Amino acid sequence: MAIFAYHHHCDSRYSLPHPLVRFSQTSSTYRLSSPSRLQRAAPLTPSTAVPIPLDCPSSSTTTVAMSSSAIVLYSHTHKHNTHLDSHYDLSLPSGAFLHVAQEYLADSRGGTVLGFGAAVYPAAVALALLLNSPWFSTLEFQGGIVELGCGPGLLGLATGVSWKQTPPPSTQYSVVVTDGDDKSVALANNNIEAHRGSLQSCTVAAKLLWGNDEQEASVVAAAGGRVGLVVMSDVAALVYKEFFPDLVKTIVNFCKRGAIGVMAYKRRDVRCEEVFFRLLKRSGVVIERGDEMLLEEDFRRSDGERIEVYLFRIIEN
Secondary structure, X not given: OOEEOOOOOOOOOOEEOOOOEXXXXXXXXXXXXXXXXXXXXXXXXXXXXXXXXXXXXXOOOEEOEEOOEEEEEOOOOOOOOOOOOOEEEEEOOOOOEEEEEOOOOOOOOOOOOOOOOOOOOHHHHHHHHHHOOHHHHHOXXXXXXXXXXXXOOHHHHHHHOOOOOOOOOOOOOOEEEEEOOHHHHHHHHHHHHHOHHHOOOOEEEXXXXXXXXXHHHHHXXXXXXXXXXXXXXXXXXHHHHHHHHHHHHHHHHHHHOOOEEEEEEEOOOHXXXXXXXXXXXXXXXXXXXXXXXXXXXXXXXXXXXXXXXXXXXXXXX
């Protein structure tokens, strides 16, 4: 596993052959004494700070400090993990590394017209990691992969860099990241192009307003004529409540053709979210709660950062 060194003044990152740790602003420093342990050390002043050796052997003991920074165990939900920075960096279990551009603005809409789609949020990170775990191989589906409400396109990228169709089927299926917001589609397309050399499957961005039959048909065609998996994160949020009927229509249309839906989201407004689930059930969708133990520990916390995963299917009688 790699270690990420984070300096809170310049946000620079370095890969080291140590467990995943990160600099953050604290009052003390830590000594990395082995590949699996961090020991608290006496606070170091800026005058005693040392540079980070990029060729540091994993068996050595290294004390590191930068200004008022310290080295701490990295957490996806740590308060010093500023996920709304211009880029979001994510190392995937498959070994791939994503450097995802964001365009968040504090304009009450998150930088987009349709709502908060220009940045990466914890639910997307949790699902991206899950889709790159052995669990992904347990999903038996045939067809392309579609991301709904993609924003910067993290989920599509996470599947695109790891999903290799073997043996190649007669029809090559694609990953299609979709959003109803033009800015989000353009942002996702730019991120796809930036990762083109790492993609294992054809990955494209397309506009899809939930409930739009014509755009939905275009997405199916772009996926290779069939959609087998639909991935989404935080689409059950309050800001999208007025669009729930259209969202459910789109999910149902895909599931009726044999697709499996996978959604990750962070609970915010239970009453609002239950409206979404009721609409799905009334449309014949079978909802299965995912095992939270499959998620990274960061996303199984009870302090408001817990992420839930659900699977959607329509079972024909």
